[in-house]
Amino acid sequence: MQNEIRRLREQRGLSQAALGAELGVSRQTVNSLETGKYDPSLPLAFTIARYFARSIEEIFHVDD
Amino acid sequence: MQNEIRRLREQRGLSQAALGAELGVSRQTVNSLETGKYDPSLPLAFTIARYFARSIEEIFHVDD
DNA sequence: TCGTCCTGTCAAGTAACCTTGACATCGTGC
DNA sequence: GCACGATGTCAAGGTTACTTGACAGGACGA
Numbered sequence: 690m691q692n693e694i695r696r697l698r699e700q701r702g703l704s705q706a707a708l709g710a711e712l713g714v715s716r717q718t719v720n721s722l723e724t725g726k727y728d729p730s731l732p733l734a735f736t737i738a739r740y741f742a743r744s745i746e747e748i749f750h751v752d753d
Numbered sequence: 754m755q756n757e758i759r760r761l762r763e764q765r766g767l768s769q770a771a772l773g774a775e776l777g778v779s780r781q782t783v784n785s786l787e788t789g790k791y792d793p794s795l796p797l798a799f800t801i802a803r804y805f806a807r808s809i810e811e812i813f814h815v816d817d
Numbered sequence: 818t819c820g821t822c823c824t825g826t827c828a829a830g831t832a833a834c835c836t837t838g839a840c841a842t843c844g845t846g847c
Numbered sequence: 848g849c850a851c852g853a854t855g856t857c858a859a860g861g862t863t864a865c866t867t868g869a870c871a872g873g874a875c876g877a
Contacts, residue, residue: 721864733864
């Protein structure tokens with residue numbers, strides 16, 4: 690799974706900590722998602738998609 | 754979170770065990786998702802959406 | 818130089834996801 | 848009556864997602 694979180698975050702000029710605050714998670718969680726340490730839960734994926742006004746499929750991509 | 758898994762599964766005439774086999778998970782997992790015990794991981798949500806040829810947003814709904 | 822923000826990462830702990838194995842119940846057909 | 852498939856649920860265990868707290872390095876401005 691790859692994602693567009695870093696790109697979308699930087700477009701908005703937010704730090705990882707600031708995005709974490711917007712999403713209700715820690716900055717380490719944002720960092721872990723951006724660096725690919727793990728995938729978000731489905732509820733968090735919905736929160737992220739909603740925040741960036743995109744579909745989950747537009748932000749997260751399965752890498753076969 | 755609510756989902757349309759049971760409805761989609763029954764449309765196809767599959768048992769929980771048969772759907773589990775199609776998705777690569779156990780029948781208890783399918784049962785737990787249908788009965789709302791927990792939400793799937795994001796990768797499993799993608800697998801389910803792909804299997805039913807729908808978007809994640811069409812199958813899973815956040816209940817505010 | 819010093820302070821501050823940002824990022825990356827680690828360690829330790831809790832909660833959620835998913836497993837196998839088991840048992841009970843219900844409906845249907847033989 | 849007896850199998851059998853389907854569903855619901857439990858227990859115990861492993862892995863993943865997320866937490867707080869901490870430390871280090873780089874960039875930048877005062």
